[in-house]
Amino acid sequence: MSFGQGGPQWGAGGGGTPDWSAMAEETARSRRRRRRWLVVGGGALATAAVAGIVAIAVVSESGGGSGASDKPSEALPSPEDLPSSPGPEPSFEKDLPPAPPEDYLNSPKKDKAPLSEDTLFPSKTVTVNGKKYRLAAKDSTKKCEEATQAGLGPVLRKQGCGMVFRATYQRDTLAFTLGIAVFDSQAKASEVKADYVPNIASLAGGDVPAYCRTVTCRTTVNALGRYAFFTIAGHTDGKPAPESDKKAVEAALDGSDFGYARILQRGKDQAEADAQSG
Template sequence: MSFSQGDPFGRGGAGGSGGSGGSTPDWAALAEESERKRASKRRWLMIGGGALATVAVAGIVAVAVVSENGDPEDKPSQSLPTPEDLPSSPPQPEPTFEKELPPAPPQDYLKNPEKDKAPLDTGTLFPDTTITVNGREYTREAVDSTKKCTASAQGDLGPVLEKNDCREMFRATFVRDGLAFTLGIAVFDSEKDASAVKSGYEPNVESLSGGDVPTYCRTVVCRTTVNSLGRYGLFTISGHTDGKPAGDDDEPAKQVAVDGSNYGYSRLIDRGERQAAADASAG
């Protein structure tokens, strides 16, 4: 198929409008060509549409992936589990304190006659023939007890004991290197009575002789102490067994008197502790 250069649509030249001198267009060929172009265009559109569809699918997939595996900031915040969410722990045995509680303080027994029921005699108060106090060793030489407390007192101590209803007096004498002390432990009905005797104290318990200890501290100056614990009063008198006075500057005699008081105090604490421990074991 050929066209004249003067008319792209196959018409005649400028001299005529389609006269016998120009060529006639091949309409069938033109229709065929037009159809071929339209088919080609539809094919490219279909290919392009398919590409767009593929991109859209890929985009959807990508969005889905990001939604599941995005940054932690895009995820919902996670709260700590509540106590109800936690697994329950296995049951634990209930603690028992029946045998584990510490015993009551010894003073609880020493001040209460209803609880202070242990045997009370020279054997329980002064059980040892040899004692050591602060590294110093003493030998027991004599023991004594009486329910007439004034009989074991001298000076103005007797009236003080009687006024506060002293029930019994226990005494023991210990000796070391020519120095002796007599420890007196008086028993009262209450802590109040024992404290009153300590406050109104006047010397003193009478020294007790026996064994290798002669009568001492009767007519010369000696050293004395007084104390109370619970319903008990404690008294000591100390001096030289050869009759030498124990004046204010006699430090050895003072030390012996203090050792005697400390020994008596420790014996009472031991008494209270034993009773408290026995009750704790029985309870």
């Protein structure tokens, strides 16, 4: 007798005795089949578990996307995480820069600092363009024409000259006299420069005799603000100073540069004083 698949089978000898040998072989085959399925099934589960771990690792490294992440490795703090107290506020200088010196030099309404030969020529020695000069004499006059010779007097009178300040500086046997004429506007000083006719009269004093009165000398003219200024330079021993006399030419130019610097400094001083006070 036999059962269907997997049932007991009777041996060929009959008599109702089971075929124990066949049954043992069938049982062994069933066990072997189960072991194979367990091995195969267990391998599949292990493969699935490894795949899951890999997937988790990929997701963690990619930030949840399929591509590389642009985000920084450390997250920026949110506005809520920032300190609530404000940082230091920027500071600004309250002091304004001084106005241009010309603002004071152009008009007597702003050019109010004391004005005299002592404020214009305070030093006994000056160095101009690398050369040292010694102060020999200085003066001032409201009668502007008295400080001139030849044709300069009428030019000053026409523009309403208020005062002329003069100073003579000496270097070896050379000397220059600087004359600064004051007007009530920049326009008038500019007109004097444009209409200039020589020349300022040299000023004698100390070791410097009257010079450049009867011989040729070097002269200059310029203007700054409401001031026109002039120089005359030559030899203190009475020698003439023609155009070819380079030393006399340099002395005249040094005097002009010195005059420009003194007037400009006057404007700077007033501008700085106003900036500090206000």
